[in-house]
Amino acid sequence: MGAFRFGVLAEAAGSVEEVVATARRAEELGYDTVLLRDHFVAEPYGEQVAPLIGLAAAAVATSRLKVGTLVLANDYRHPVVLAKEAATLQQLSGGRFELGLGAGWLRDEYEAAGMAFDRGGVRVRRLEEAVALLKELFAGKEVRFAGEHYRVDGVTNHPPVERAPRVLIGAGSPRMLRLAGREADTVGILAKALPDGTISGDMNERLTASYATKVELVQSEGRDVEISSVVSVELADDPRAAAERYAIERGWGAGGAELVADMPAKFLGPLDHVVELAHRRRERLGLSYLVVSDREFEAAAPVVQALSGR
Template identity: 45%
Template sequence: MPNMRPFRFGVITESAPSREQWISLVRKVEDLGYATFLLADHFVNEFPPLVALMAAADATKTLRVGTFVFDNDFRHPALLAKEVATLDLLSGGRFEIGMGAGWHRPEYEQAGLPFDRAGVRINRLEEALNVIKQFFTEETVTFAGTHYTVADLKAFPKPLQRPHPPILIGGGGKRLLTLAGREADTVSLHLKVNDSGTVDASEYTEAALAQKVEWVRQAAGERFESLELNLLINRVIVTQDRQQAAEEYIRERGRPGATAEQLLANPYMFVGSIEQIVERIQQLREQFGISYFVLDADYMEVLAPVVARLAGA
């Protein structure tokens, strides 16, 4: 029986043209009933996450803020842990730390950072998590690994949430999802992005999603039932005619060979009436145990009736 956790919904965005519009945006997210407000961590995005998320937390009362996800290669884990603990403390314990191994080669090249093979990046993330968790839970941090060495570093301040803010790890391949199953509180089941930046068509299927859940289950063991599983939804189309909407989407995107049936079965897209989308979300929880859904701010208002129906249920 999949884990039947209550539904949560989150909004991810990049920036806003002004302080006033940023505050207006995050307050609308809160008013619409979303649980989290999230930022990705890319040089190609306008706002870096930590400063912008502190402003978001300060402008709201209950909305949780977080990263989706930090690129581990952009910061030393000891510094990141200190920044996160500070943000969690100053936000009243409303921060969620999302971590990833990095995947977007062009920004590495633009910033002059080496883009190591996936195994090296994942090894580095695993060591970083060790440092970060020690910082949150111990008085001092001492760690010696292949990529990081920390010696008797005083670990302060402490986050308000104990033992630490919830940790989300996102990924699409077996190695990263195995790490997530062992170490994360929330596991985001992503499409697997090749080093070339492409995604294989097979990734958009329920069969591929089921395999990812199984990798997490095998790695998590007895703690699997306590994990929260997440999907990032790439597109929301509210319509009374699912078939027609799918066919139009395929024509607009120029995807020869793709069928409406394949698109409608894509677990990373919601297409249909509000009632059909509600049923699809319920089915994803019943079949896979997925209860936390994140979508771009462009879709937050159109999905708001679904959020009102399902959030917390």
């Protein structure tokens, strides 16, 4: 069972200056990582800076904090190009870069850029090949690769890396979860992506039973993998009232409080209750790497101080 880690997802930071300010403050508060998404359209997360360049700035501005992507859409970069950029960022940061990858899911974004939005199985197979290529390139080999989606004939990655970046794969569907279980150091558990290019809004996807099934699929590959989620943390005196408020804000009504209490990614209530929930969910689900939005990372700092590294 891994020690607790905490990350800040800098999704409200619309400029490099804001990313740097968030990173510096996250380091002061004891967070382990600062992370950036990978989107170039405004919806659904708002305008964002280019992730690898933004993270380079954050790495230079900090000394301990790790920097990572959550997650890069594989189809937006050829793995040979990504390997070079990732190795450069790993060198620049002194080994503090964590490479988060996904198969890509947002149809509107693909279409806005004039890119083909292939069916899910094709995108997953392409990611599978990309991960294999990246690992060979990070190993310093002269790579020759002939796959269904990529062909490489004699490329050696530069700069060389003493230690390859840690790999995170975001996954919600069975095939992605098994791929992540085979290849990733960390698996970010997600709601599944749908064929229409959206993320499932099914509430059952966010409940403990579904989450446990997904973790079991990851663990069925027989490897020791860190389990992560983007979570909501609200420190409040009354857990029930906080759950009711959360449910009402999302249009589920006060009766949705019971469902909120059964969502592994929701940590609502007084500090001692949230700490207990974290321990319980780590024991039951393996969830040890918790990522919060930069909209609430200041308020969640007491949880970080109570649990980080334990």
